[in-house]
Amino acid sequence: MPQPVITARKLTKKYGDFTAVDGIDFDVAPGESFGLLGPNGAGKSTTMRMVGAVSTRTAGDLEILGLDPNDHGPDIRSQLGVVPQQDNLDQELRVRDNLLVYGRYFGLPRAVVAERADALLEFAQLADRTKAKVDDLSGGMKRRLTIARALINEPRILLLDEPTTGLDPQARHILWDRLFRLKEQGTTLVLTTHYMDEAEQLCDRLVVVDKGRIMAEGSPAALIREYSSREVLEVRFGSDRNAEAAAKLQGVGERLEVLPDRILVYSANGEAELERITQLGLHPITSLVRRSSLEDVFLRLTGRSLIE
Amino acid sequence: MTAASAAASAPLTRQRSALYAGNTGAVIRRGLLATRSTNYLVVLSGFFEPVFYLLSLGIGFGALVGSVQTSTGQEVPYAAFIAPALLAVSAMNGAVYDSTWNVFFKLNYSKLYQGMLTTSLGPLDVALGEIFLALLRGAMYAVGFMVVMQLFGLNLAWTALLALPAVLLIAFGFASLGMAITSYMKTFQQIEWVTFIMLPMFLFSATFYPISVYPEPIQWVIQALPLWHGVELVRGLTTGALSGMMLVHVGYYLVMIAIGIVFTTNRLRALFLR
Numbered sequence: 001m002p003q004p005v006i007t008a009r010k011l012t013k014k015y016g017d018f019t020a021v022d023g024i025d026f027d028v029a030p031g032e033s034f035g036l037l038g039p040n041g042a043g044k045s046t047t048m049r050m051v052g053a054v055s056t057r058t059a060g061d062l063e064i065l066g067l068d069p070n071d072h073g074p075d076i077r078s079q080l081g082v083v084p085q086q087d088n089l090d091q092e093l094r095v096r097d098n099l100l101v102y103g104r105y106f107g108l109p110r111a112v113v114a115e116r117a118d119a120l121l122e123f124a125q126l127a128d129r130t131k132a133k134v135d136d137l138s139g140g141m142k143r144r145l146t147i148a149r150a151l152i153n154e155p156r157i158l159l160l161d162e163p164t165t166g167l168d169p170q171a172r173h174i175l176w177d178r179l180f181r182l183k184e185q186g187t188t189l190v191l192t193t194h195y196m197d198e199a200e201q202l203c204d205r206l207v208v209v210d211k212g213r214i215m216a217e218g219s220p221a222a223l224i225r226e227y228s229s230r231e232v233l234e235v236r237f238g239s240d241r242n243a244e245a246a247a248k249l250q251g252v253g254e255r256l257e258v259l260p261d262r263i264l265v266y267s268a269n270g271e272a273e274l275e276r277i278t279q280l281g282l283h284p285i286t287s288l289v290r291r292s293s294l295e296d297v298f299l300r301l302t303g304r305s306l307i308e
Numbered sequence: 309m310t311a312a313s314a315a316a317s318a319p320l321t322r323q324r325s326a327l328y329a330g331n332t333g334a335v336i337r338r339g340l341l342a343t344r345s346t347n348y349l350v351v352l353s354g355f356f357e358p359v360f361y362l363l364s365l366g367i368g369f370g371a372l373v374g375s376v377q378t379s380t381g382q383e384v385p386y387a388a389f390i391a392p393a394l395l396a397v398s399a400m401n402g403a404v405y406d407s408t409w410n411v412f413f414k415l416n417y418s419k420l421y422q423g424m425l426t427t428s429l430g431p432l433d434v435a436l437g438e439i440f441l442a443l444l445r446g447a448m449y450a451v452g453f454m455v456v457m458q459l460f461g462l463n464l465a466w467t468a469l470l471a472l473p474a475v476l477l478i479a480f481g482f483a484s485l486g487m488a489i490t491s492y493m494k495t496f497q498q499i500e501w502v503t504f505i506m507l508p509m510f511l512f513s514a515t516f517y518p519i520s521v522y523p524e525p526i527q528w529v530i531q532a533l534p535l536w537h538g539v540e541l542v543r544g545l546t547t548g549a550l551s552g553m554m555l556v557h558v559g560y561y562l563v564m565i566a567i568g569i570v571f572t573t574n575r576l577r578a579l580f581l582r
Contacts, residue, residue, distance in 0.1 A: 054426055054581050073326050073581065078428035088419035092342035101341065104334040105427035133345075153427075 003066075005030050005157055005188055006051060010060035013046050020046040022212035023060060028157075033189040035203035037196065037294060039304070043212040044192035045085060048161050051190065053077050065156060078106055081150030085161040087142045089134045095145060096121060096130040103152040113152065120148040124178065140171025144178060151182075158182065160191040164198060176201055196294035208294075208301055215301040220294055227300045228292035229254050233270035235277065235284035236262045245282055252276055257299055264296070326581075327573060328432040335424065335437025354401045355449045358394040359456055365516060366390050367460070377518060379540060380549035384464065391462040392471065392546040393515040396538035398453040399475040400482045403446035404506065407486030408499050411438060415491060415579075422580050431576035435569055439483045446479025457546070465548020474545055474558075478538040481561040484568025485534070491575040509535045534564055 006028040013021040021043040028034045036044045049055035050062060053069035053076040062069060064076045090098050096117055103113030121127045124144040129137065137145065143163065150158060163179065164172040179202055183189055193199050199206050200220045208215045208223070216223055233253065237245040239261055246258045253265035253273045267273045270289030277284065298304075370386030377383055414420040424434050454471065457463050463471075486502075493499060513535040519527055530536050541557035544550055 052426060056582060071326075074329055074428045074430060077426060080426075082426045084422075084426070086419070088423040090338070090342070090420060090423070091418055092345050093338070097341060101334070101338045102423075102427065104337060105331065105424055105429050107329065107331050107334070107428065 002029055004028055005065055006034075006190065007063045008047075008051075008060065009062075011047070011050065011057055011062055012059040013043070013050060013055065014058040019212050021050070024207075024209070024212070024214050026207055026214065026217070028188065028190060030156075030188055031186045033183050033191075033202055033204045035199045035206035036190075036192040036209055037194070037199045037203075037206050037298070038192075038209035039194055039298075041211075042209045044209060045161055047209075048159055048190070048192055052080060052082050052159050078153060079156045081147075081153065081155035081158040083143075083146050083150050083158070083160040083163055085165065087146050089142060089146060089149070091134050093134070094130070095126060095132050095134065095137070098134065098145060099149055099152050102149045106153040108153065116152055116154070120151055123151075123181075124148040125174070138171070140167050140174060143167060143171070143175055147175075147178065155187075157188045157190060160189065162192055162194070164193075164195065172198075196298070199294055206294075208298055210298075210302045210304075216297065223294060223297045224292045228296040229266040230268045230292060231266075231270040232290055232292050232296060233265040233267060233273045234262050234286075234288040234290065235265065235274070236286045237282070237284055245284075248280060248282060249277065252280075255300075257296075264299075266292070266296070326430060327577070328430045329428050330433070331429055332433045332436045332440070335429065335434055336440055339437065339441040351445070354405050354445075355398065355452050357401065358398040358449075358453060361397075362387070362391055362394050362453075362456065362460075366394075366462075378543060378547055378549060379514075379518060379520075380544065380547075380551055382547055382549050384547050387460065388462045388464055388547065389543070390516055391457050391460070392543040393513070393539040395450055395453050395457065395471065395475060395546070396478055396535065396542045397510055397515065398449040399446040399479040400506075400510075400535060400538065401446070402449035403442045403479040403482035404486045404502065406442035406445045407439065407483045408490050408502050411442070411487050411490045412493060412496065412499055414438075421576060425576070425580040431581065432569075432573045434576055435487065435572040439480070439487055439569065439572070442483035442487065443476065443479045446483060447476050450475035450479065463546050465546065467544075467548050467550065468546040471542050471545040474538075474541050477558065477561045477565075478542070481534060481538075481564040481568070484565045484572070486568070488568040488571035488575065491572055491579070509533055513539050515539060534560065537561065 004027040008024060008026050010023045010025065011021060012019070012023050024047065036047060038044050046055065050057050051064060053064065053073040056070060065079055067076050069076050090101065093101055099117035099120060100113050103116065121130055124147060126141060126145060126148070129141065134142065164175055167175065179189065183202070189202065191202060203220060205219050207217045216227060218226065242261065242263065246256065246263050249256060249263060253267040255266040257264040265273050274287055274289065366387035373386040375383045375385050376389040378389065421434055425431065489502065490499065513530055513533060519530055522530065537557040537560040541554055544554055
């Protein structure tokens with residue numbers, strides 16, 4: 001692995017008695033797309049804030065672009081692009097002015113910022129909205145503008161905290177497409193998400209975090225291979241018969257996961273398991289065979305769903 | 309990569325400290341650009357308040373009062389007595405409106421400062437820039453008010469010209485302290501407290517009558533508050549009665565400015581860079 005752009009060792013953040021991040025280790029290589037996957041409250045945002053040099057760690061070591069954020073906060077921030085969880089665009093400024101003003105915060109010359117702003121508005125598919133008020137933009141447009149703004153200083157690392165949370169499916173796909181292009185151009189992306197499809201689409205490698213700790217690390221495919229089966233059979237018997245059916249299903253598939261509303265049967269061949277269930281005399285109301293996802297990995301690792 | 313080589317390869321044009329990037333100008337330019345979308349009627353209302361006081365009390369009520377003795381023993385017409393006080397008040401009003409309501413909104417709702425501090429700006433850049441903008445509003449009110457005073461013939465001496473830098477100092481002091489106090493506030497109700505304190509300070513700081521009407525202990529309280537120092541300083545300048553006490557007034561504001569900047573900077577750092 002080439003010299004990492006981010007190195008965290010035993011990275012810890014405590015707020016009083018509460019430990020938000022509990023001694024995590026990870027590296028991010030240049031050009032890599034790295035994800036932190038976990039439920040709300042797992043410590044993802046806190047980790048992002050420490051990497052963004054706007055939050056000081058309680059213990060452990062952290063190096064970003066070879067610098068310690070405790071000593072070089074502004075130097076590090078000048079080379080990062082930050083897309084926060086909640087948009088904090090400047091409501092009092094119009095679309096293009098948001099980019100111009102933000103670029104000037106980095107001390108960049110006016111002409112440089114103006115040139116980059118036009119290119120970024122093009123990239124963010126907002127070239128026809130340059131004079132619009134921020135308030136008049138849709139949620140997806142605001143996010144794209146926030147991403148464009150984060151790129152104005154040509155950052156070496158782009159930090160995205162839940163980039164598509166709250167967006168409708170179409171807006172998410174547009175955003176993923178833009179982020180994928182950045183990734184192709186070699187921008188290092190670090191993102192948090194609680195959507196497994198997002199992690200699968202965008203991340204070369206990810207860590208699964210829960211309660212401030214890293215539960216597993218690897219590429220999406222490797223994690224699925226390691227912690228889940230190839231296929232999953234989902235069967236529903238109705239909520240009152242669920243537990244009863246689960247008892248009879250013991251031994252079916254490689255592993256069972258009993259959820260309040262359905263039973264997940266992990267197996268290399270879902271159809272074959274469904275046949276066995278029918279032979280046992282059980283008749284699920286609905287059944288579905290699908291490929292394993294990171295959701296299953298998370299369920300396996302923590303016993304809980306990602307989105308509750 | 310060592311820290312030194314990384315710093316050298318970074319596109320840095322000037323030395324940055326954790327507190328200050330030397331880029332206050334970017335914060336100020338943002339503020340000026342943002343005022344384009346401001347509702348000017350609201351901005352102007354703060355200017356007219358002292359003008360109305362001058363018209364009703366100075367011109368109207370002043371006809372009944374005749375002349376008043378200043379703290380330096382000079383007899384001046386009533387309108388010329390209260391006009392410099394109202395000038396100090398207009399500088400205070402502009403600075404305080406901006407550094408309380410507007411700053412509170414940017415701090416807690418629009419997340420402006422949070423966004424600024426994810427860039428290479430430091431908390432001191434943000435504090436200085438925002439204080440300057442509040443100062444600017446106070447200065448605009450005050451300059452407008454000075455024009456009104458000139459029209460009514462209430463600037464009695466050439467030293468009235470020095471009242472301009474004096475009101476800048478006063479606006480700076482209130483902007484700085486105002487932003488520091490606002491940065492500790494959690495709710496809009498708490499800003500009402502500021503308004504609640506400002507009203508009696510406005511009425512009782514030797515604004516409409518000499519401080520000598522009070523018993524001595526009350527005088528001490530008034531003299532501890534910032535507006536009295538501003539009123540005395542400006543009154544001395546517009547009436548042409550210079551005194552050594554003016555240095556004390558100036559010193560009071562310099563301390564106020566320094567305290568405000570230190571607390572604002574530390575508070576911004578504590579809020580957004582912890």
